[in-house]
Amino acid sequence: MKYRKFGKxxxxxxxxxxxxxRLPIIGKDESKIDEDKAIEMIRYAIDHGVNYVDTAYPYHHGNSEYLVGKALKDGYREKVKLATKNPVWLVEKHEDFERYLDEQLKKLDVDHVDMYLLHALSKDRWEKIKSLNVFKFLENAVAKRKVKYVGFSFHDERPVFMDIVDSYDWDFCQIQLNYRDVNYQAGVEGLKHAASKGLAVVIMEPLKGGKLARVPRKVQEIFNASGKNWSPVEWSFRWLANFPEVTTILSGMSTLEQVKENVEIMSRLEPNSLTDEEFKVIEQVQRAFDSLAVIDCTGCGYCMPCPNGVDIPRNFAIYNEAFMYEDLEGSRRVYNIFFPEENRANKCVQCGECEPKCPQGLPIIELLKRVDKELSWQNA
Ligand SMILES: NC(=O)c1ccc[n+]([C@@H]2O[C@H](COP(=O)([O-])OP(=O)(O)OC[C@H]3O[C@@H](n4cnc5c(N)ncnc54)[C@H](OP(=O)(O)O)[C@@H]3O)[C@@H](O)[C@H]2O)c1
Structure with missing residues (x-):
């Protein structure tokens, strides 16, 4: 296993x-973790050098923290840095921060966590928790030795990320990053900014939730022609590990085989080691994914703002991902669960203000109808 310094x-x-x-489950119920398998996987990883374990209040409907607590019995707790996250969306008053932390310590059956994150910050959540004096909570939690290092995880636009990074003396942050999300959310720019301020940067969704592990034929052919005997997973990890600013790469592994493969891959990766040739392969792969898009939107945003609140580029991006990653169900889930209702395609009233502004000349009104028809569960 390779190791990297934790920020400052x-x-x-x-x-x-x-x-x-993404622990193994019994049947299809996310809350029913296959405990024996999951504990075996976590302990295998630790026995082979992994010393960072990341969980959160809502994972597996609240059961991930219990499971991690069990996996870390028998001397494993002392071998790792344990990270969990405050469910800030449930916090209504200042005392709630600590109430959730205490509940989490109980679930994990530990007296402290090493890394404590404010979970999935966005602009609105950030404003809310600042008004509830979150910094005072963090300082008290550290002073009471319930928490050693404080950070946040993030899902919103880059300017919000920059603002949060610059607003407090954080120990670390956690961002979504992979070779398809170079400019999405915090992106590479956010990674470099956070690292320049001394934050350790923890990476989530390195395989885009698994989408970069099983790539379309067109992409696989490019990897095959590269002359490297690396799996798509290894290419993804190599691209990330190449950044010296990346501290640790979280992988949500669901089988012991994945743990074994990922441990093995991560034992040979160095920063600044990708060659120009290898970068070219990644660029070809990025273009191949882009070519699978069915709506020719470049995400320039000239069509915005929509007077009715439709996030036109995001609607098209979610739709395109169904084809790029051959995952229509995944795009449907994102559209119906994670994408705010007020920004969805069906809020279009066909005023037509956007169409003359589109440099690609896209028939936006018709395309939005198609997006909603194919993605909305209400049309199923
Ligand atoms: N703070 C937040 O807001 C937030 C959000 C997302 C994630 N996270 C954290 O970040 C962690 C990593 O994110 P992620 O789980 O989305 O990571 P990821 O690595 O992008 O995706 C995990 C999926 O990739 C596939 N996979 C992993 N290793 C593989 C291998 N060797 N071969 C083939 N497939 C492989 C598995 O898919 P299958 O199960 O389909 O086989 C696995 O479920 C999470 O587990 C969580 O701890 C935090």
Missing amino acids: HDFEVSLLGFGAM
């Missing part, structure tokens, strides 16, 4: 971190 602190964490969000 003088200890190291393993390049592979264990993300306890």
Whole structure:
């Protein structure tokens, strides 16, 4: 296993971190973790050098923290940095922060966590928790030794990320990053900014939730022609590990075989090691994915703002991902669960203000109808 310094602190964490969000389950019920298998996987990872385990209040409907607590019995707790996250969307008053932390310590059956994150910050959540004096909570939690290092995870636009990074003396942050999300959310720019301020940067969704592990034929052919005997997973990890600013890469592994493969891959990755040739392969792959898009939107945003609140580029991006990653169900889930209702395609009233502004000349009104027809569960 390779190790990297944790930001401004003088200890190291393993390049592979264990993300306890996609543990093996019994049947189809996300809350029913296959405990024996999951514990075996976590302990295998730790026995092979992983020293960072990441969980959160809502994972597996609240059961991931219990499971991680069990996996860390028998001497494993002392071998890892344990990370969990405050469910800030449930916090209504200042005291709630600590109430959730105490509940989490109980679930995990530990007296402290090493890394404590404010979970999935966005602009609105950030404003809310600042008004509830979140910094005072964090300082008290550290002073009471319930928490050692404080950070946040993030899902919103880059300017919000920059603002949060610059607003507090954080120990670390956690961002979504992979070779398809170079400019999405915090992106590479956010990674470099956070690292320049001394934050350790923990990476989530390195395989875009698994989409980069099983790539379309067109992409696989490019990897095959590269002359490298690397799996799509290894290409993804290599691209990330190449950044010296990346501290640890969380992988949400769901089988022991995945743990074994990822441990093995992460034992040979160095920063600044990708060659120009290898970068070219990644660029070809990025173009191949782009070519699978069915709506020719470049995401320039000239069509915005829509007077009715439709996020036109995001609607098209979610739709395109169904084809790029051959995952229509995944795009439907994002559209119906994670995408705010007020920004969805069906809010279009066909005023036509957007169409003359589109540099690609896209028939936006018709395309929005198609997006909603094919993605909305209400049309199923
Ligand atoms: N703070 C937040 O807001 C937030 C959000 C997302 C994630 N996270 C954290 O970050 C962690 C990592 O994110 P993620 O789980 O989305 O990571 P990811 O690595 O992008 O996706 C995990 C999926 O990739 C596939 N996979 C992993 N290793 C593989 C291998 N060797 N071969 C083939 N497939 C492989 C598996 O898919 P299958 O199961 O389909 O086989 C697995 O479920 C999470 O577990 C969680 O701890 C945090």
